[in-house]
Amino acid sequence: MNYDFKTIEAKWQEHWEDNKSFKVERDSSKKKYYLLEMFPYPSGRIHMGHVRNYGIGDAVARFMRMKGFNVLHPIGWDAFGLPAENAAIQNKTHPAQWTEENISSMQMQLRSLGFSYDWDREIATCRPEYYRWNQWCFLQFYEKGLVYRKKSQVNWCEACNTVLANEQVVDGCCWRCDGEVEDRFQEGWFLKITDYADRLLEGCKTLSGKWPDKVLAMQSNWIGKSYGAEVDFQVKGKDEAIKVFTTRPDTLYGATFMVLAPEHPLTLELSRGTDQETAVDEFISKVKQEDKVSRTSETGEKEGVFTGAYAVNPLTGEDVPVWSANFVLMDYGTGAIMSVPAHDQRDLDFARKYNLLVRVVIEPAEGSLDAATMTEAFSSDGTMARSGSFDGLRGDAARRKVCEFLEDKKIGKATVNFRLRDWGVSRQRYWGTPIPIVHCDDCGLVPVPQDQLPVQLPLDVELGDRGRSPLTTLAEFYEAQCPACGKSARRETDTLDTFVCSSWYFDRFTSAQNDQFAFDKDDVDYWMPVDQYVGGIEHAILHLLYSRFFHLVFHDLGLVKSEEPFEHLLTQGMVIKDGAKMSKSKGNVIDPDEIIQNYGADTARLFILFAAPPAKDLEWSSQGVEGCYRFLKRVWRIFDDFANEIRSAGSVSQGYEADTKELSELRRMTHVTIRRVTDDIQVRMQFNTAVSAIMELVNHLYAFRDGWTSQETKSNEAIAVVRESFDTLILLLSPFAPHVAEEMWSLLGHETSLVEVEWPVFNESLTRTEELLIVVQVNGKVRQRITVSASASQEDIKSQALGDAKIEEQTKGKEIKKVIVVPGKLVNIVVK
């Protein structure tokens, strides 16, 4: 019988579907396990990255199910977003239609891969049943004071015609379309993620060891906490102070000038009435013309202009000139800095260029600095000098003392600054969740009452006017009554960033069909947190930070017990071909469907798990796929050889001693393989080595077969041992190649599907051998291999090693200084 993967896979997919094999319910009598993979955007086709992501997840889900856990393994669709809108304009369809069609075809593909999802929990974020609760979340945040509206400099993507959050700007370009991002001044909605900066950072510590260090480091850097001080510099001749943030209050005596960001309101104000007026105007307009990328690149020339004004250094009492320069950013700190050229490279470069005063106030432990000639700023810790009564203080202590002084004098204070900005969630596009707010001339911003949710996204819109969001042109949508006073009012026409949808979908999965709540308290507290989350590294900051933020807020609102949504995180590497990420433009895309057609889902899944450890990039290899296909055929053939003979065998009786060496070796191999595969999946999450171990067992069965078939009489016990091996092989293979495993399992006469079978347990005593191979080294070099009885004492091993002919030859005439015996491993003889 040939390995007919097409028939087998279709058969079992149908079986799982008809029986709802992977449907789960909350059951407090069972230990839960929530396995989640990042849900896909319904682009239309599954790609290899998905196969990898979901292949890894499914292996773990199936394994944990067999280990007896109540496993929640859901799937859904991150279905709002720009591609639908753009595709709809191009193909003259509707985003809803385009999206739903894509969902259907991708569902088919996921089914054809045999993933073990609870399909009853499937969600799509673009459906009112979902986005209704998205609006509800927004209002929860609103009521808690975590939502506000402000006019600000925003990142505008011209190509996408919308605003982007800071996290969505990559190297000055749009994360989605790669188009250039420009600054715009615009009003929009923000979520106060900065209120949670400290707790999000603290959380990184508790996740250490459970999330990849890399992701935690990226998040910590993104949050960017820095300790320092805020100091007020009085403007000379005006009742106005310039507030600066510095991480080096110990260098305050060396602040010889100040620099404002060009956008800083005081830049313009201070120059008025001075002879620098026109110079400042020209400078500001020049900087405005520069694009964001070159403005913020480090290699860019530092340029500035004197504002004509002076401020007073609060510690030295000196007048210091106030400049404005392109390298000071309005959106970090206070948008103004004190410049200490001797101890900051940028300040020094600027001072040299414009001939400003340099004063050394921190002395290094070794050598000395010459303010007149130095070209490299000394920015490490050192001893304070030329700093009045602070002279001699160092490092943190120095900074603390200066801060205390500033607080005493009420001219500054120790403070903490974050790099993290609030999350702008307004999008000027159609295909997203309508923001449930009404603008009333009398009442101001009025939230839509919960019983009026969802604010439906109208489907009868004209798309294609690329300048504006369609909602702003649709009177039936934006004309509304004020929920508070009943007067006619205007509905908000911005939609929510789609990252809002994905910030809590894992909670929704716990009560996917509930139409009373976003999620049921008992459900969410039973299932959450996600025990294992699997997804791409590209969401290290975006989705993973937003989700943590949402979950903390939910926690504070008493909606969920846990604080962190994802207990363990695995970020899988990319699938690459010819050294590059698969992409249409490079023409190196392998279509999963084609692989499934030619080799089957089991082969596709096996290859993708076998070819590389999960966290590493995986180089696609058609020969490697061929190899995995060959392996499954090899499994099938040896199974076919034995199936009839072992089908009616019983189990091996307890205390059975194998009649032959071959049988006891097969038994040992079987139990060793259980141990290896279990450990690889459960502890190490290393599926490539798990598959290798199974391959070794199969190789062993082939070697075993030759002796077996020539044997004339076989005891029932002997047949039972062989059966045990095949049962085990099938079970161990089942998380990786579930279809062929199910088929073989049923061919052996088992009546239950593997879904209900327990993971095999190894017997430690059966994994031991009677003889051990010991390596004998002389001076650390392997010279001989000897076999010793497993019960041999260290002394026995030592004398057997020393008595070996070859070792005697190696040690002849030399003095034996030391003999090291590592039980079960090696003997090292040190000679001179």
Place this chain on the structure above:
RNA sequence: GCCGGGAUGGUGAAAUUGGUAAACACGCAGGACUUAAAAUCCUGUGGCCGUAAGGCCUUACGGGUUCGAUUCCCGUUCCCGGUACCA
């Protein structure tokens, strides 16, 4: 620059607590089966020297610790990812 991760055969990789480097697979070579091919099965396969027995070398590079280092420590080079006039 800073942060994180890497570098092992012809290739993907393995070595779990410092203990036989290269498991498993691909590729390649040889053999069996076959009229032949495919498929399949078996054997070999890090490099150098040697007919062989065997020896020497080998985990990016240079040091160190240790009886023993792919693994730990110090330094260097290169590669990948993130981030960056962040005050």
